[in-house]
Amino acid sequence: MEIRLIHIFGARKGQTQAFHDPKSIKFGRQPGNDVAFDAKEDIRASGNHAEIRLEEGRFLLYDLNSTNGTFVNGNRVSERQVLKDGDVIEFGKGGPQVRCEIPAAAPATLRATSVSAGEGAQKSGGPGVKTVQMMIQDALAQAKQSRGGRFGSTTVFMREMVSQAVTKSSQKLRIVSAVIVVLLLGSVGGLIYMNAQLKKDLRVAANQHRQELTAVENNFKKQLSESQQRTQAIQEQLDQAQRDATVSRAQMQAMQDMLNQEQDRTAAIMDDLQRTRSQLTNLDNLSNDLLKSLKSFQEVAAENRESIFMIAIMNKQDFSAEPIGTGFAVSGDGLLTNAHVAVPILQATQMNPSVVGVAIMNKRPEVIYEISNIQIHPQYNESKSYRPDLAYLQVNTGGGSLKPVKFPPAGDLTRLESGYDLAVLGFPGITMDVNNPIATLSTGAVGRMIESNYIQHNCETSGGNSGSPIFNKNGEVVGVHYSGLGNVTVVVPAPALDPQGNVLKNPDGSDKVTMVTKRIKEAVGINIGVRADVALDFLRMNP
Structure with missing residues (x-):
């Protein structure tokens, strides 16, 4: 089996490491690790932080009593974690991150399949549903690191989204994404030429990503229903077998193994479904944040x-x-x-x-x-x-x-x-x-x-x-x-006026002048x- 690790945050961002049938892959800042993080920059990672082991056709992640913990898709690993295609591992909150690509997933690791056009996928060569999910996932991983300001975190999110969409998506989406890049990089706050049209384009792009993620969600719902039905059927067969004296112990164990495997499959699908729903929520929140940041003071x-x-x-x-x-x-x-x-x-x-x-x-x-x-x-x-x-x-x-x-x-x-x-x-x-x-x-x-x-x-x-x-x-x-x-008070000359507001005159016919106080801004x-x-x-x- 093969596993590829794409570094999406940290000193090694952009690098990819591939491992073929590894017994184990060790992570940490110590130079002897298979994945050695930068000792000076990746300080959230421990010297010997975590390990991936290939066991019974599955990649399992173990935390090695690290100081800051190991997280998969934002959830802390307590003992071990079965890895799935697309999982993001974070080594300490705010530490380096890698995304897992497992081309030939183990039986208990259910990979997302492409949704047919009839099920809501793109018809014109767009990214597959899993690709879109990974794009969102990587973008959110980056956005998490830039929470200095609302517009800043959104900018990171959209820029990471667009940079991947340009290389992986359809021509139409590339055009819309390019517009968003111009929008983000054109000026502070995004207030540049054709602001209204750019906001419209942003809504279109966000809506397209939303539709693709919704297709992912619907696909996982379908797979979850099928897996739950299989689990129920196996459980009924196992219950019946337990009442049948002619069924051997080996047969019973085989049926129990099938049930355990299907239950693992169900749990994996539920994790994928929950993660997709979280990504939908984050996409809405972050795109709404950006749209608010584009608001002009005229609109305010x-x-x-x-x-x-x-x-x-x-x-x-x-x-x-x-x-x-x-x-x-x-x-x-x-x-x-x-x-x-x-x-x-x-x-x-x-x-x-x-x-x-x-x-x-x-x-x-x-x-x-x-x-x-x-x-x-x-x-x-x-x-x-x-x-x-x-x-x-x-x-x-x-x-x-x-x-x-x-x-x-x-x-x-x-x-x-x-x-x-x-x-x-x-x-x-x-x-x-x-x-x-x-x-x-x-x-x-x-x-x-x-x-x-x-x-x-x-x-x-x-x-x-x-x-x-x-x-x-x-x-x-x-x-x-x-x-x-x-503000300072000054004395300045002004025309002298009678009670009716008329300018008073001197004996020689010139305007009569008086001195009045006024407050002016010195600074x-x-x-x-x-x-x-x-x-x-x-x-x-x-x-």
Whole structure:
């Protein structure tokens, strides 16, 4: 019997070793092993890590009391493991990996057969179902090693998938795969020319792989049903034989051996079926991850259009309103904004009963909600540059419900670092108009993280942006903008005006000038936001 070992991860990646009728194959970092790993790079592997033995026509894998364990398709080997064609062996989590190819599998090792066109396989020379399964398996093995960021792991997965598809699949799939390669390598985040068409091509490629894996799954289901029927038939024959005094012990043992062999076959098929189902799930998750990473900020703004609100103070007698900031929906009747936006509302309503705080929906000036309750973050301190500048606004929706924004998993927020793409969606003060509330999208990136909870970014903002959500490319809120650093007060000349707004004149007819104070940005593009997990902790205080 022959077994080929293809190194798919580690210092020897890309190499293949073939063994013909070996009594044993030993693995480890010691140079005397049949498969000797790199002593400096493959440090997860032990000196004498594992051994494959050929026993009764089967290849069995034994762990040799290694420090970090031996894994087959992600499952740890406790005593021994019968190897099947396509199995991936990992020597310590994160260590070197090899894929097994067993051209002439032993009786207890059931190899996947090609599915006929009638059973859902490709008709035009595409890869066989087992080939596709191995492609996915190898790609996932690589993706597991690159979990630094969501898009990064997906990129590894798709690149490994495509690199194998180009050499093994049909011309049509090669064309689609080439498009994906361009997509992945063209630019950061995949935002390049013809983005919509590329996403369509990606969906087509992922769907094709999904169909092929589904064919694998259906084939294994059929084989499992047949094997279970054979097992039941042999068991019935054995039960009958045990009641028949004329059946010899040798015949009984032969029937018992047949039953054991079929039960092993059934177990092997169930393993293959479960592995295929896991690969289907992983394919969906990873392709969905990549599609989300391809989302443009234009799409993010469109998806969150109804979640953004202009915060204003309104006089109920004449319905005049003064805009003061931005807020965004975080629940069916709640908004999040800055504390320094909410405090003036509290002060104004206390001084004048006819004044209320309101939230005006982005692009829909007719949708106005009255603010009924305000909660300020308990640790808010206006005098500090870095502060949890947050407030929760409860509004009267009249029985309706707001459209809350989405937040990323907590683990994703820890990946915020310099260069991470961002966008702020809110109402810059110089463009704020309560009669025409149109939010402005401003893009930029993280400059640096401050004290881990504060985001320095360079998205263009001005006063009315206070309380604006900071989005990532997945359309998730990663922070809340609250300030621009470098603001200084200066005295500048300006025309003197009378109460009606007319320019006053000097005796000689020239315009009269007065001196006024203005706040300007000394350091343009240095803005601060509080990270979303601080906001989420605050929201949990206000269920």
